[in-house]
Amino acid sequence: MPTPVDLRTLSREELERLAEELGEPRYRGRQLFKWIYGKGATSVAQMTDLPKAFRAELARRTRITRLEPVRQLTASDQTIKVLFRLPSGRHIESVLIPDFDEKGRVRRLTVCVSSQVGCAMGCAFCATGLMGFQQNLTAGEIYDQVWQLNRLAEERFGRRITNVVYMGMGEPLLNYDAVLRSVALLTDRDGLGLSPRRITVSTVGLARRIRQLADDGVRFRLAVSLHAPTNAQRSAIMPVNRSEQTDLDDLIEAIRYFEQRTGQIITYEYCLFEGFNDRPEDAHRLADLTRQAPGKVNLILYNPVEGLPFRRPSEERLQAFIRVLVARGVTVTVRRSRGQDIQAACGQLAIYEQTASETVT
Numbered sequence: 001m002p003t004p005v006d007l008r009t010l011s012r013e014e015l016e017r018l019a020e021e022l023g024e025p026r027y028r029g030r031q032l033f034k035w036i037y038g039k040g041a042t043s044v045a046q047m048t049d050l051p052k053a054f055r056a057e058l059a060r061r062t063r064i065t066r067l068e069p070v071r072q073l074t075a076s077d078q079t080i081k082v083l084f085r086l087p088s089g090r091h092i093e094s095v096l097i098p099d100f101d102e103k104g105r106v107r108r109l110t111v112c113v114s115s116q117v118g119c120a121m122g123c124a125f126c127a128t129g130l131m132g133f134q135q136n137l138t139a140g141e142i143y144d145q146v147w148q149l150n151r152l153a154e155e156r157f158g159r160r161i162t163n164v165v166y167m168g169m170g171e172p173l174l175n176y177d178a179v180l181r182s183v184a185l186l187t188d189r190d191g192l193g194l195s196p197r198r199i200t201v202s203t204v205g206l207a208r209r210i211r212q213l214a215d216d217g218v219r220f221r222l223a224v225s226l227h228a229p230t231n232a233q234r235s236a237i238m239p240v241n242r243s244e245q246t247d248l249d250d251l252i253e254a255i256r257y258f259e260q261r262t263g264q265i266i267t268y269e270y271c272l273f274e275g276f277n278d279r280p281e282d283a284h285r286l287a288d289l290t291r292q293a294p295g296k297v298n299l300i301l302y303n304p305v306e307g308l309p310f311r312r313p314s315e316e317r318l319q320a321f322i323r324v325l326v327a328r329g330v331t332v333t334v335r336r337s338r339g340q341d342i343q344a345a346c347g348q349l350a351i352y353e354q355t356a357s358e359t360v361t
């Protein structure tokens with residue numbers, strides 16, 4: 001018997017085609033889309049406005065993937081991390097990050113999603129990198145993380161989510177098609193209807209894929225993990241930089257190409273590691289790079305990972321670093337890591353879960 005088609009991976013056009021193949025008008029596909037992506041249906045039995053015979057045929061030939069939430073942790077800063085079990089039995093994690101104004105009102109609700117289980121890129125400071133690559137997520141599995149966390153946001157904070165960042169487990173551009181398909185679902189008015197300007201895809205900096213994004217005319221925002229201002233430093237912590245096709249020079253060229261083609265300015269993510277990349281001369285080199293390919297700099301304060309040697313710098317070192325960048329005319333923001341008391345560095349909880357189940361079995 002053929003494997004049932006997963007409805008929660010199909011685009012609007014694919015659902016319309018499926019309806020036609022099953023002898024129904026195209027608009028039945030649009031109804032299906034609304035049920036699956038708008039209302040989060042988990043079975044065709046719930047789709048009461050579809051003809052009975054059509055539902056019976058769908059039930060026979062298709063399934064609807066749903067991620068199973070297995071654990072939820074809330075940090076003292078209200079960041080919520082959810083561990084999901086995939087149909088494959090592996091785990092991923094997604095995070096809901098509220099941002100409050102001075103009066104304690106919710107200003108922004110950001111969902112951080114995973115695009116892969118584990119990651120092949122092996123960055124030396126990253127919990128997910130320790131797992132190695134295990135599996136790509138489907139577009140529907142990426143979408144479902146956002147859908148479920150949106151529902152959680154409405155329950156906890158009485159508001160819909162405002163932003164999505166692809167900064168969880170995995171390198172999104174190594175799961176290129178599923179990531180672009182998931183963005184199309186998130187921005188569809190019958191999906192979650194998010195503006196592409198409120199979606200940020202963060203990459204380790206795969207130059208060829210960044211060019212492809214530019215050629216595909218994407219409208220979401222792009223963030224590039226720089227983390228070091230020279231090839232020698234970057235290669236020491238990010239294996240991706242060790243190839244001539246993906247080193248800093250090639251990356252800067254690709255970013256220039258992206259910015260010229262899309263008219264967008266990217267964000268450089270720069271995680272500060274004490275004594276490694278946080279000296280004033282590093283800040284000057286970073287400012288030089290942003291001259292070559294303009295971009296805002298987002299400084300990240302590292303969430304230390306057990307067993308890894310990296311530490312976050314002191315507030316004084318951070319301020320000295322910022323002073324250099326500002327004096328050089330660079331736009332700087334600082335991201336103070338959230339949810340530190342719930343293992344919120346990407347991959348930490350899923351690794352814990354995996355280790356626990358490996359210990360048990």
Ligand code: SF4
Pocket residue numbers: 119120121122123126127128129130168169170171204346
């Ligand atoms: S930092 Fe990102 S790209 Fe690097 S190993 Fe971790 S998940 Fe992969």
